[in-house]
Structures are given as C-alpha cells and as structure tokens.
Amino acid sequence: MPDKFLKPYNPAETETRVYEAWEASGFFNPDNLPENGEPFTIVMPPPNANGSLHAGHALFITLEDILIRFKRMQGYKALWLPGADHAGFETQVVYEKKLEKEGRSRFQMDPKDLYDEIYAFTMLNKTGMEDQIRQIGASCDWSREKFTLDPAVVLDVQKTFVKMFADGLVYRGNRTVNWCPKHQTSLSDVETTNGEETAPLYYFTYGPFTIATARPETKFGDKYVVMHPDDERYAKWKEGDSFEAEWINGPITATVIKDEAIDKEFGTGVMTITPWHDATDFEIAKRHHLPYEQVIDWRGRLLPIAGEFAGMKILDARPKIVEKLALKGLVSKIDDTYRHVAKRCYKCNTFIEPQVKDQWFVKMAPLAQKAMEAVNDGAVRFIPENYEKIFRYWMENTLDWNISRQIVWGIPIPAWFRNRGTDAEESVASLERPDGDGWEADTDTFDTWFSSGQWPLIMTGFPEGKDYATFYPTDVMETGHDLIFKWVPRMIIFGLYLGKKVPFHTVYLHGLVNDAQGKKMSKSKGNVVNPLDLTSKYGTDALRMALVVGNTPGTDLALSEERVKGYKHFANKLWNIARFVLEHTGEADMKTPLVAHDAALRKEAEDLLAEVTKDIEEYRIYLAAEKLYHYVWHEFADKILEESKEILRSSDDEAKASRRAFLVHTLDAFLRALHPFMPFVTEEIWQSLQSKDAAFLMIARWPSS
C-alpha cells in the first residue's frame, strides 16, 4: 500500500497533478481514444469571457463532464467542445462600468480604441476562465476550442446573414425598437425586463375630450385623438372631424381617428397618440397614414418640439409639464394608484424608451414553424419535460428579431447603405462593398445570440469540416433553464436552417444555484459563493457532488458550505475504504471463486450499478449520485468492511480468499462508477489498485452494461 494512504486525502495536492496527466494523455480528444465507438458530443455553452467562473458555471461543467466521462467509459467517442463567447452587449456593459469607475466614457472614445481595449480585457478573462474550467475537472477537448470572435467564426456568422438576406429571411425594418438611453443601443425583447410599477395616471382636458396618460412628456406633437369605433359615448364624432384645443405650448388643431386598438374601459376611452415613442401608437399611425415625429432624443432628453422643456430629461420634465397644464386648468384628475408594467434595460434598469429606428430584423415565423415541427416530431426532447410547453409557447408567439446593436463589441453586420434617410435608400447584405458609388458600411454589430445561436454548427465545423460529418447533430445541449427562450430556440432554428437537422436530440436544463437559504446570489446582497474558494477548501470532487446530488433538472439548488463539506468527508471516506482494502488484500487472487455470501453481495452491488447506469442514461444524474454515495458509505463501508474484519481474522481460508477478491473487485467497480462524479479522488486511488487495466480510470471500462 502506498504511504500516501496513511494521511487523509489531500485534494489540493492531487487535483492539478491529475488534471495535467489527463490533459497530457490526449484522451480528452476522442481521436486518441483506444476504442472507436459511436460519437457522443456535447457543445459546451460558451461562458461569457468577461469575468470569472460562478457557481452556475461550476454546475454546468459538472453535469456535462459527468455525461462525457460516463459515455467515454462506455466506449463512445466522447467529444466535449469548449468555447468562449464575446457576449457582445453583456461584455460591453461590464467594460463600460469599468470605464465609468475610471472617469471615462465610451462616447468620448474612438470606436477602434474602445474595441481594442475590450478585446484585451476579454482575452485576459478568457484565459483565466479556461484555467478555472480545468479546476472543475472538465474533460473537454481543448484542441478544438473556439472563440466567437475568431476570424473564421466571424466570417461564418456573416455568411449566414448574407444567406438569410438572399433567402428573404432578414429585412431592413423601420419600426419601434427597445432603446436603452443609457447604453445607447436597441435591445431585443429578451434583453428587457418587465416590472410592475405605480405611476401617476394624468387626466388632461384636450379640446372637448378628456385623455388619460402616464407619459405627458411625449405629448407635445400629438394632434390626433383616437377612440374605439364602437364607443357610443363618442358616436357623434366621426373619423376626420377636427377641433381646436389649448395644449401645452399653445393652441392646436387636432383630428379624430377611430381604431379598434383602443380599450374602451381604460381611462376615458380616448387617447392621443405618440407614434415615435409607443409601439401601439406606431401601428395605429401606420394604419391611418399619420405623420410621426421624434420627441425624445437618443439620450432620453426632450427635443426642440418641446419648446421651453427642450433639453430636459423626461423624469425632470414630467412634473413641470403637468404643472404648466394645471396652471392652464387642463388637469382634471391625477390617479396615483395606477399600476402598469414598464420595460427596463435588463442590465442597467433604465426605462426603455421606445424609438423608431432602422434595424435588421429576422423574420421569425417561418423559422419558428420548422422548429416547432421538429419538436412535434420528437426530434428534440426536453428534460424536464414541461419545458417543451414553454418552448412551444415561444415558437407560437414569435416577434421578428431585431439583430442590430449600436455597440462596437461584436461581429460587424456585413451590410451596406446608399442614399440613407431618403426615399431612394438602398440596403444590401454583402461581405464585400457593392459595385457603384456612395455605399456606406453598416456600423452596427450583431446581437450576441445571432452568433451563439449558430454555435453547434460552428463548433462542429459546418459546412465542410470533418467534425461536422462525424459529430453533427450533437447529442445533448445542457444549459440553464433561463435559456429556454433566449438560446435554445435560436440554435434549433439555425441548425434546421443551415444544417437541415436539429443540432441536438436532448435539451437538459438545470436550475439556478442559489445560496444556502435558496435566495438568488447577487453581488449587492453579498451572498455570492465563489466555486473556486470551495474547491480549494473542500476539493473539486466535493463541490461537484454537492452540486449534483439531489439536484433535479429545472429546479433551483440551495448550495450551502455545509453541503460541500459533507462531500469532502465522503471523498475522505472513499480514501480510507481504499486504505482498508489495500491493507487487507495485498495481492488478492481475483480468480478465486466467491463463497455464497460474497456472491450474493456481489449480485446486490451489480444490481445497483445497473440501476445507476440506467439512471444516468435517463438523465437522473441526481439520483445516480445519491445511490452511489449511499451504497459506498452505508453498505460497503459500514456493513461490508466491518463484517470483513471478522472474516479476515478467521481461519477460514476459503472465506478469506473469497472476501479479498470481492473487496478488490467491489472497490474497483465503485471507483469506476463514481469517476464521472468525483474524477480526481477516484483516479488517484485507482492508480494504486491491482485491478487497474488501463492507463487512466478516465478511459477504463464502465462497470455495468
């Protein structure tokens, strides 16, 4: 028995050494595996290279590594493809915060300089994160790693856009977008949050009508009142009737419009419209061919149309405008109990200002239709199953996807414009500048999800790479349940559009990792747990077990330090079991026939291993881990080892020989079974076992078929 077993298990001493040996062996790359089985592929959700690893990363790395190691031991060509995401807007926000702290602003910087700075920042973080992923024990193939801003990836993504343009699936749209005045970019619908708020609802006299509004500051240019065509209260007013009204900055002439978008029950059933700053109003204006004008600028300040209020921020202007209207006797009521839903930027919480803007949109309906059909045909399975409903809901209710972002940190949109802002405006998608004079390049970049949506294709080398032929479609997409609508549908859509096949057959969705009380971790609450602190304190294997035991898919996990500590004890237990077995067996004769009692115990163990195998195959990882833990500690150690002491002290040579073989065999089998969950301690012990039959436990045979 090696002397190291005389001391408690030391994760810190073991982990780096073992990982380096694995990596050097080349077996993370399936091309080097001794067996040439069927491929099994997982694309790693590329972490955002703008910070360090958090507990959620540790969870997904663990889950995916368990599946990969399990399949590798079963003889599959197991390929886990790591990558990193530039995470456009997210990273730019992180970097802008940094600039803010330094008293700088991106709006005073040359875009090229800004890009270069963010690039350097991201590359530094990327390297750091790769090391951290190694620390969690990820057996991914680093030789195939990609970054979303690798030149080849950029080109692929741009080609997709050009193809979609040619296929009529992207178009230049001039319409209402979600505008963040702080970050000065438009955002997709999934990049905004909806919060219920209480805001005063003002009732103003508007000529012969009373209108209700929560946004007086947008009302300067309003010259149309709209009501429902069936509203009997206003039956005497006909579409096109006009009237005089005293308004904020003097008298105006207004016109009556009838539209079914108006809710008769809300307010007075009459409203004025501001097409530039409200999506519903924009639609009404389009239907009735009404003019529209910008009232609020891109920074969230009032434009000259506001007269004396020009240049003011909307929240400052609002009370002053109401005050002025009150002096004119035009305020009839203020309802302070009005609750409504307001959209905010999901990063800075600033109110979204709807603005009309030219952007590139992806036509979602035909693409979503295909994704739906694939799911209906059973080509993609969701775990847990109920997420399929959520997926369907999203695919049935798609809005066209705005993919233009007014930020530098991203993949440039290969588009060109001519005669911009005039009736003769032309816009084309092309990798090269089109022929002819006057073309200017689009300065916008793609929404990050436009590139990450193509990730399974990109990682497998679509369309001509050799990996694409072998490993696409991939097998499992394991990611957070919050990505069910942000990421998963886009991957399925792009997979079907470009690759003609779904990119994976199974979507496994994990929950959030919360603090010990089940509260969401956040920097402001100060309850963020750094997974690397936990691995250095208790060992990576302990953290991995704490993250997966009893953690059902789709459900959030409360991660307490006590929990991790418990599994550190388990790693040590395993270590001492090995010590006992090694001490008492010496060179056991593995061919010794087992006595009846030992054969029965062995049957029990084999039945359990068969169950565990089935559990993992059916993605009940939480259950498999718990069963192994329970058997090893409370059966093998507490009962079988205790009973062995007496047997091995006895003078029954047949029973002794049988028991020695049984102990070695059982320890060996459970080290194999535990290896995907606790790779380090199991590998370290297994290297000292007489039953060792491969260079690494990592590539040894799974103990049950």
Next chain:
RNA sequence: GCGCUCUUAGCUCAGUUGGUUAGAGCGUUCGCUUCACACGCGAAAGGUCAUAGGUUCGAAUCCUAUAGAGCGCACCA
C-alpha cells in the same frame, strides 16, 4: 389577465410509471480513544406529505377547488 412550476422532518431537498412501517444530507439528543477513517462508529428523537373534496382495493404520487411562493408572457395609453 394568461401560462408554467412549486408547497414533504428544525433547514436544504429526494421520492424514477399510484403498492408494505415516507427517505437523504446537514442540524439535534444519547453512547463510544472499536487496530480504514473523529473528515469517524453505534443508537435515537423528529413528518395529519399546504388545505378541502374526489377517483381507487390502495394516493405524497392521479383529478377538481382554495390558499401561499417563485418564474415567464401580455401594445390597455
């Protein structure tokens, strides 16, 4: 408003297709310097499975309603 999920021991959670006395970890109590391990061993206490109905030979598990929690969606200004 609509949709999805959840409510099981002091805490965090399992309970895989309905089937004997409902489980785990941590915590608590009691007893152990047992020669693998005190990062340990042995034992114990602790639950009307949110509530009310229903289906069934049998329900934590299926159905309905109610209450509470969480998440998502929604153009009522």
